[in-house]
Amino acid sequence: MHLSEATWTDAASVDTDLAILPVGSTEQHGPHAPLGTDALTAAAVADAGATAFDGEVVVAPTIPVGVAEEHRRFAGTLWVSPDTFRANVRETVQSLAHHGWDRVVVVNGHGGNVDPLREVCATISRTDDAYAVPFTWFDSVDAPDMGHGGPEETSLVQHLDADLVREDRLDEAAEGAADGWGEWVSGVNLAYDSDEFSENGTVGDPREASAERGERLLDDASEALAALLAAVRDRDLS
Template sequence: MHLSEATWTDAADLDTDLAILPVGSTEQHGPHGPLGTDVLTAEAVAEAGAEAYDGEVVVAPAIPVGVAEEHRHFAGTLWVGEDTFRDYVRETVASLASHGWDRVVVVNGHGGNVDALREVCGRVTRDGTAYAVPLTWFDAVDAPDMGHGGPVETSLLLSTAPELVRTDRLEASAANGADSWGAFEHGVNLAYDTEEFSENGTVGDPRDANRERGDALLDAASDALADVLASVRERDR
């Protein structure tokens, strides 16, 4: 059940302690990808995973702004600091727990959120607020060519929100993007901001994206989420 579509009486009637909290980012994904890519993909995985799961689970509204200052040079990108982000996630999880949904899987669609989510989920678990774990969907599937606005994210969008992908711009995105993330020397990333190594913000070749791969990615990510939900349900806190 998605909280945004339910009434409070619907929510009160639910017999579950499981919740999914999608989190993402509002940031550039090259000239072809929507700014909401990380939110849209996290929501799609959350909803598909809830359907794949054998049991009742609450799906909370997504948190749309994350830790994304590295994309600040590209118009439309929004960001908050890690402390603000952690506080928002922590208090949202606490709100869910106050209604009895105190086993929470945070479904993440943005790489910049990963470290903060691991820390805040550990904190709310250790202090007894809830049992929370983060799942970053593209780490849960076979996606060695992840990139940024590359073939993985673009494929998932072609599966779930194809009308938002500017397919007429894929050639330009590939021509002025980067082959890989960062500017590394001896294992050190010398770059802090995306514009230092990618002219248009794209990393990876989005021309390699297709809907069939997106369908397979969604299936794999939703199956992974369903497995994690089952483990969270059974795990002794």
Template sequence: MDLTEATWTDVQELETDLAVLPVGSTEQHGPHAPLGTDVLTARAVADAGVDRFDRAVVRAPAIPVGIAAEHRQFSGTMWVSPETFRSYVRESIESLAHHGFDRVVIVNGHGGNVDALREVGTTLSRDGDAYAVPFTWFEAVGTHSSRMGHGGPLETALLRHCEPDLVREDRIEAARDGAADGWGEWVSRANLAYDSAEFTENGVVGDPGDGTASLGDELLERAGKALARLLEAVAERDLSRPDER
């Protein structure tokens, strides 16, 4: 059930304690992909996972702004502080838990959110307000995960499959030409760069031309199946805390 489209009486009659919360970012993804890429892909994967799960699940509205100051040199990028982000996500989940949806999978589409979401899940689960587990879709697509980049083959592929009209196909070559091969500037296993503009001319990392619609179909299938397995595990998990050792 999508909370955006449901009435409160619809929700009142729903028998489940399980919810998904898509989380993304509004940030540059090169000249060819929309600023909302991370939100769009998180929503698509959330839907795919819920569709493959045989129990009722609440889908909360997506959170569209995340931790993205590393892209601030590119027009249109929005961001909030890690503290604000953690508070907003935590309180959003607490409001779900207030209505009985206290098992929550956070479906994430932005790498910059990963650490903060793990902290949120830890805090909520230890305090007993809710059990929340973050799931980042591009970490759950097998060997493809190593090709993630930024506005590169994976995100472009999923967009071409799910939102083809939003991909500026006439800019793919320019996106490729200005792209970096990898994320950051690494010396002695340390990243010297803090902002993406330090190492990529147009914000792209990886070759978006390799991101075909057929690859996007495969990515959505893999991520959707992985999310469905996680939903099953969260639904069945014993949430009692371990005893003092």
């Protein structure tokens, strides 16, 4: 059940303590992919995982702004501080738990959210009346070319809504892309912002993307999420 589509009476009748909270980002993904890529993909994986799951689960609305200041030089990027992001996630989970959905999987689509999510889910589970775990979809699948606005993310967006990918800008995106994330010396990334190493914000070659590849990624991520949902549902929290 999607809370954004349900009435309060629908929500009151749900017999489950399990919920999904998608979180993403609104940030640049090169000249070819939409600013909402991370929120769009997180929501899609959440939906597909809920469908694949053998049981009932509540799906909360997506949190669309995350920890993304590293993309601040590119127009349209929005961000909040890690503290604000953690507070938003924590208080949303507390709201879910208030209604009895106190086992929460936070489905994430943005790399900058990973560390804050691990921290806040630990805090929730240790001190609040809820249990929460983070699930970053691209860490659950075989995505060696993940990059940023690269072939993996571009493929998934092409599968979800091909019109959102500007096919006529793929060459431009590839020509201005970095091969990898950051400037590394002695195990240290010298760059803090993405424009320091990528001319147009892209990392990886999005010309290698395809809708078929995106479909496979979504299938694999949804299966992984369904397995995690089952583990969270069955976990002994006593």
